[in-house]
Amino acid sequence: MSFQDRGEGAPGGAPTAGGIDWRDVAGKIWNAPNTAVGLLYGGVGMAAGEAAHLMGLQEKAPRVFLGNNGVQFVNNPLGGRSAITLGNATVSYRDPYDPSDGYWHYPDGSPILENGHTNPQHEIQHTYQGQQLGPLYLPSNLLGGLNAVLRGKEWHDDANWNETGPQMNPPRPWPGTP
Numbered sequence: 001m002s003f004q005d006r007g008e009g010a011p012g013g014a015p016t017a018g019g020i021d022w023r024d025v026a027g028k029i030w031n032a033p034n035t036a037v038g039l040l041y042g043g044v045g046m047a048a049g050e051a052a053h054l055m056g057l058q059e060k061a062p063r064v065f066l067g068n069n070g071v072q073f074v075n076n077p078l079g080g081r082s083a084i085t086l087g088n089a090t091v092s093y094r095d096p097y098d099p100s101d102g103y104w105h106y107p108d109g110s111p112i113l114e115n116g117h118t119n120p121q122h123e124i125q126h127t128y129q130g131q132q133l134g135p136l137y138l139p140s141n142l143l144g145g146l147n148a149v150l151r152g153k154e155w156h157d158d159a160n161w162n163e164t165g166p167q168m169n170p171p172r173p174w175p176g177t178p
Contacts, residue, residue: 024131027128027130027131027132028088028131030131030134030135031087031088031127031130031131031134031137032087033087033134033135034086034087034088034130034134034135034137034138035070035071035086035087035088035089035130036087037086037087037138038070038071038085038086038087038088038089038090038091039071039087039089041078041084041086041089041091042064042071042073042076042078042086042089042090042091043073044078045062045073045076045077045078045079045091046062046064046073046076048077048078049061049062049075049076049077049078050062052077053075058075058077060075060094060095061075062074062075062076062077063075063095067097068090068120068123068124068127069088069124069127069128070085070087070088070089070090070124070127071088071089071090072089072090072092072097073089073090073091073092074092074094074095074096074097074098075092075094075095076091076092076093077093078091079091079092079093079094080093081093082119083096083119083123085123085126085127085130086130086138087127087130087137088127088130088131090120090123090124090126090127092119092123096111096118096119096120097120099111104118104119114167115167115168115169115171116169116170117169117170117171121170121171122166122167122171123166124171125165125166125171125172125173126141126162126166128173129162129165129166129173129174132173137162140161140162141160141162144159144160144161144162144163145160145162147159147160147161148160148163165177
């Protein structure tokens, strides 16, 4: 069984055996060290967000659920300017799944698109990257981000090779992949 409960299949339509996509399962195991970091990071943010919510410093309470190939932490103060994906865990500032969230959606509830897609469509690509790179994903992302910054660009610019595919339209893990 996989976490993909929002209808998002693995890239390339991986074959299944007995209804289980074993490549997806193997990728999640390979990505488990990154996911452990993501779960810890998201959990700390969830605790901080809950405290902030109870003190009236954060409007909506944080929540966590399975979807888009991982564990989703939303309304999380550790989501940065938008979201961060660590393994098969995504930590989002505010709630990109809530049509009433004005940070991620227009007043009519339609999603704000970046490069023709939503933020969750972008972040799911990072989960697939992690499943391919395993323990090398976080170092790759750090080196890619530093590469962008040293070139005078933003961390999430396409000078960070981990951002090039997810920023394409349609988004994908890497350029040249379906």
